[in-house]
Every structure is written in C-alpha cells, then in structure tokens.
Amino acid sequence: MHRHRLAPVLATVVLALAACGDEDKTAAADTTTTADSVDDLDGTVTVLAAASLTDAFEAIAKAFEAEHGGVDIEPSFDASSKLATAIIEGAPADLFASADEANLTKVLDAGLVAGESSIFATNVLKIVVPAGNPMGIDSLDDLVGADVELSLCGDEVPCGTYAAQAFEKAGLEVPAAGDQENVKGVLTQVQLGEADAGIVYVTDVLAAEDVDGIDLATDQLVQAAYPAAVLADASNPEAAVAFLAFLRAEEAQSILEDFGFGLP
Amino acid sequence: MSRPRGPTATALAAVGGLALALLVVIPVLALITRAPWSSAADILGEPANRTALRLSVQVSLWALVLSVALGFPIAWVLARVPFPGRRVVRALITLPMVVPPVVGGVALLVAFGRRGLVGQWLNRWFDIQLAYTTTAAVLAATFVSLPFFVVTVEAALRGVDRRYEDAARTLGASPGTVLRRVTLPSIRGALAAGSALAWARALGEFGATITFAGSFAGRTQTMPLAINKALDTDVRDAILLSLVLLGVSVTVLASLRDRWLGAA
Numbered sequence: 001m002h003r004h005r006l007a008p009v010l011a012t013v014v015l016a017l018a019a020c021g022d023e024d025k026t027a028a029a030d031t032t033t034t035a036d037s038v039d040d041l042d043g044t045v046t047v048l049a050a051a052s053l054t055d056a057f058e059a060i061a062k063a064f065e066a067e068h069g070g071v072d073i074e075p076s077f078d079a080s081s082k083l084a085t086a087i088i089e090g091a092p093a094d095l096f097a098s099a100d101e102a103n104l105t106k107v108l109d110a111g112l113v114a115g116e117s118s119i120f121a122t123n124v125l126k127i128v129v130p131a132g133n134p135m136g137i138d139s140l141d142d143l144v145g146a147d148v149e150l151s152l153c154g155d156e157v158p159c160g161t162y163a164a165q166a167f168e169k170a171g172l173e174v175p176a177a178g179d180q181e182n183v184k185g186v187l188t189q190v191q192l193g194e195a196d197a198g199i200v201y202v203t204d205v206l207a208a209e210d211v212d213g214i215d216l217a218t219d220q221l222v223q224a225a226y227p228a229a230v231l232a233d234a235s236n237p238e239a240a241v242a243f244l245a246f247l248r249a250e251e252a253q254s255i256l257e258d259f260g261f262g263l264p
Numbered sequence: 265m266s267r268p269r270g271p272t273a274t275a276l277a278a279v280g281g282l283a284l285a286l287l288v289v290i291p292v293l294a295l296i297t298r299a300p301w302s303s304a305a306d307i308l309g310e311p312a313n314r315t316a317l318r319l320s321v322q323v324s325l326w327a328l329v330l331s332v333a334l335g336f337p338i339a340w341v342l343a344r345v346p347f348p349g350r351r352v353v354r355a356l357i358t359l360p361m362v363v364p365p366v367v368g369g370v371a372l373l374v375a376f377g378r379r380g381l382v383g384q385w386l387n388r389w390f391d392i393q394l395a396y397t398t399t400a401a402v403l404a405a406t407f408v409s410l411p412f413f414v415v416t417v418e419a420a421l422r423g424v425d426r427r428y429e430d431a432a433r434t435l436g437a438s439p440g441t442v443l444r445r446v447t448l449p450s451i452r453g454a455l456a457a458g459s460a461l462a463w464a465r466a467l468g469e470f471g472a473t474i475t476f477a478g479s480f481a482g483r484t485q486t487m488p489l490a491i492n493k494a495l496d497t498d499v500r501d502a503i504l505l506s507l508v509l510l511g512v513s514v515t516v517l518a519s520l521r522d523r524w525l526g527a528a
Contacts, residue, residue, distance in 0.1 A: 046480075051496070054497070074481070074482065075481075076479075076480045076481055078479065086396055086478045088378075089373060089377045089378055089379065089395050089396065090377055090378030090379075090383070090387070090393055090394075090395045090396060091395065091396035091478055091480070092393060092396065092397065181496075182496065184496035184497055185495070185496045187496075188495060188496055188497070188499065191499075192499060
C-alpha cells in the first residue's frame with residue numbers, strides 16, 4: 001500500500017526529467033537549422049514590453065529572428081509599470097519597451113539604461129464597448145454615470161495614467177473603476193461582458209473580437225508615446241542594440257502600422 | 265452510534281449542502297461546462313502552454329526535493345530534541361502556512377532581491393541574482409510547501425513507538441541504521457502524505473511567485489501564473505489550464521484517500 005504512493009511520484013520525476021531533455025534537444029535542433037544566415041549575432045534577447053505591444057512585438061520578433069537566424073527573441077508582456085519595477089528589482093532582461101516615458105524614466109533614474117532611449121511608436125486611446133454598443137455610449141461623459149460598469153487600468157499603469165489625462169481634458173472626475181493590472185485586462189473584462197465599457201488603445205480594439213471602439217472627442221485626445229532602451233545589465237547587449245535599431249527600421253515600423261500604431 | 269435526527273440535524277445538513285453546492289460543485293461544474301473541449305488538444309499543444317506546464321512540473325518537483333531535504337531534519341529535531349524555544353521554532357516553521365503568500369513574496373523580495381538585505385551582497389560579492397529567476401520561483405514554492413511536509417512528518421515522528429528504536433539500538437544498530445531501518449519505514453505513510461501535500465501546494469503556488477519571481481514566460485510563468493495571464497488574453501485557455509490543475513489536485517486527494525477520507 002505504501003509503495004503505491006511513492007511509485008507515481010517517482011514516475012512523475014522521471015517523466016519530468018525526460019520531458020526537459022526533449023525540450024533541450026528540440027531547442028538545439030532549431031538553432032542548427034536556422035543559424036545559416038551570415039550574422040555574428042546569436043543568443044537570447046529577453047525583451048520586456050508593454051502589454052499593448054503584445055501582438056505587434058510577437059510579429060516583430062519573428063521578423064527579426066528571420067533576419068538574424070542565431071538570435072532568439074524572448075518577449076514578456078505586462079504593464080510597463082510592473083516591468084519597470086521588475087527591472088529595478090533585478091529581473092534579468094536585455095531591452096525594455098514602455099508604453100510611456102514615465103516608466104522608462106524610472107529605470108533610467110535607477111541607472112539601469114544603457115545608451116539612448118528611442119521612441120518607436122505612438123498610440124491613441126479609445127473607448128471600448130461590447131459589440132453593438134448595448135449601452136449606447138458615445139463619449140467620456142457617458143462613462144461617469146453610476147449605471148455604467150466601467151473598467152480602467154490602475155493609475156500607475158500607462159493606460160490608466162493616459163485615461164486619467166483624458167478625463168481631465170474633458171473636465172470630468174476620474175470615475176472609480178476597479179483597477180486592472182494591464183490594458184489587456186480591461187479589454188477582457190469588456191469582452192466577457194463583466195464591464196459595459198473600458199478605455200484602451202486603438203490597437204487593442206483593432207486586435208480584439210466581439211468589441212466596438214468609440215473615438216474620443218478631438219479635444220480629449222491623449223497620445224501615448226512608446227520609448228525603448230537597451231538595459232545596462234543586458235546579457236546580450238549586441239543583439240539588443242540590433243533589435244532596438246530594428247524597431248525603428250522600415251520592416252518593424254510597417255508591422256507596427258499594420259497593428260494600428262502611429263509612427264514617431 | 266445513533267444517527268442524530270430532528271429539525272436541528274436537518275437544518276445543519278441543509279446549510280452544509282448549500283455551502284457545498286455554492287462553493288465547490290457549481291464552480292467546478294462551471295469550469296467543466298465552459299471548457300473548450302473541442303479545441304482542448306490544440307490549446308494544450310500550444311508552445312506557451314506546454315512551456316508553462318513543463319516549468320510547473322520542474323519548479324514543483326524542485327520545491328518538493330528541497331522541502332523533503334530541509335524539512336526532514338527540521339521535523340526530526342522538533343520531534344526528538346527538546347530545546348528551549350522549541351514552540352517558537354515550531355510556530356516560525358508553520359508561519360508560511362498562515363501568512364498570505366503575497367506577503368511571503370514581498371519578504372523574499374526584500375531579503376533576496378537585488379537591493380535586498382542579503383540579495384545586495386549576493387549580487388555584489390558572488391554576482392548571484394535570485395529575484396525574477398526560475399530559482400526564485402523554486403524558493404517561493406519551497407517557502408509555502410515546506411511547512412506541509414514538516415508538520416505531517418513531525419506528527420508521525422512523535423507517534424512512533426520509541427521502544428522499537430530502543431530495541432534496535434540495544435541489538436547494536438548504529439543511529440543511522442535505526443533511522444533507516446526502523447524510524448523511516450514506520451513513518452512511510454506520513455512521508456508520502458507530507459510529500460504529496462507539499463508538492464500539491466508547490467504546484468498551486470501563485471502569490472509569492474508572482475511577487476518574488478514575476479511572470480516571465482519560460483522562466484517563472486508556472487501554470488497558475490499562466491492561467492492569470494490567459495485571463496488577459498484568452499479566457500478559454502485559462503479555463504482549460506485550470507481544469508488541468510484541478511485534475512492534478514483531485515488525483516492527489518484521491519491518492520491520500522485511505523489516509524484521511526478512509527478514517528471517516
């Protein structure tokens with residue numbers, strides 16, 4: 001009876017180790033098959049990027065890897081504010097792409113940026129509602145009513161900071177709206193019908209199903225600027241510098257445009 | 265034993281049944297009915313989800329190994345060696361069971377982060393970086409799972425009939441032989457149960473991990489963190505991954521059935 005309990009544990013350990021071995025082998029195979037381009041760049045580049053960049057950066061990473069066969073881009077996405085904290089607390093990373101200047105400045109002030117930062121994209125806010133706009137929302141004023149369940153980013157997250165600026169421009173108090181951790185969280189709440197409306201970027205509305213976007217009035221427009229920089233503690237600075245340059249180059253810029261970003 | 269009957273028993277049974285339905289049966293049924301069964305294979309085959317699963321297995325098994333290796337000496341000393349302050353030590357060991365995991369994560373971060381109490385010296389002298397690495401995820405999981413092993417094994421060690429150990433010793437067995445041939449075999453069940461509990465707790469660990477190790481795909485993003493992330497991107501993934509963890513938990517519970525459920 002007692003033996004039976006230990007057997008599954010042992011089996012799991014063996015399976016896990018076997019699985020890890022497999023994974024390493026496939027990774028090695030990938031490098032050998034793709035490393036045929038003439039390029040002295042190689043290794044992994046850990047890219048920490050704002051949540052709103054998710055789809056665009058996955059496409060850009062593929063394009064970069066196609067050009068530099070030896071390089072493996074490993075992107076991680078979250079709120080820029082959370083990524084900035086992680087970098088300052090020592091998260092190993094090569095490049096940081098923030099959705100606002102403030103969070104990049106935090107990292108810069110901590111002495112953790114190498115070289116110059118560079119703005120590679122812009123974005124604008126949009127009101128997001130479930131498809132068909134059941135609440136008939138058409139401006140920021142409609143969001144402050146008590147009967148609208150609103151979803152916003154937390155005020156330390158860029159999408160929350162920008163949303164607060166928009167409400168300020170409209171002369172409205174920022175309504176309380178259960179702080180979401182990042183912009184994709186706001187979008188999901190609206191998609192699930194847990195919120196009647198939210199404020200996200202135009203790029204999120206473009207990428208999402210089951211939602212409609214409503215433009216802000218021109219005098220309430222807030223433009224988001226996305227700066228990126230190579231980090232001082234980068235383990236692969238050469239490839240990170242190349243990726244930063246690639247972000248500003250034509251191919252990446254046209255990918256960003258396809259996903260609805262503005263160009264600097 | 266007589267069966268209690270009457271209005272009191274009926275009322276208590278009704279409250280109990282309602283609680284069971286509301287808090288366990290309905291949520292689990294909701295997961296099962298909302299799960300995207302038709303695309304289950306595709307979702308589980310996605311590289312990102314497979315990576316999370318593999319990382320979860322790796323991290324939780326390492327935490328189990330550490331919990332056993334560190335937990336057994338602690339349990340043995342607590343059960344066998346009287347020393348002043350033993351009750352305080354026992355309380356300290358079980359602290360992670362009652363402390364909110366996020367508090368544990370913050371504590372680990374300010375202890376072992378780059379600017380942490382100990383972490384800054386690790387970083388400066390040995391160039392060791394713990395926070396936001398897979399090692400950090402293992403430490404966070406060990407932090408929460410260790411007490412489960414210690415508590416289970418210590419209780420069993422106290423229950424061992426010391427006369428068998430004494431008999432072995434008078435027959436000339438060395439302390440090591442007594443431990444290996446008499447003590448350990450007599451607590452086999454507790455060792456297995458403690459390991460299963462510690463492993464299950466490590467597998468489900470979320471709060472300390474996301475705080476101390478962050479949520480980086482392939483490095484620290486274990487299943488619970490991947491589920492949290494999937495809520496921001498694709499809820500169907502979140503549901504399916506949740507069911508996988510639910511299945512594991514049910515299996516662990518079933519493997520412990522004759523120990524706990526069998527007693528009733």
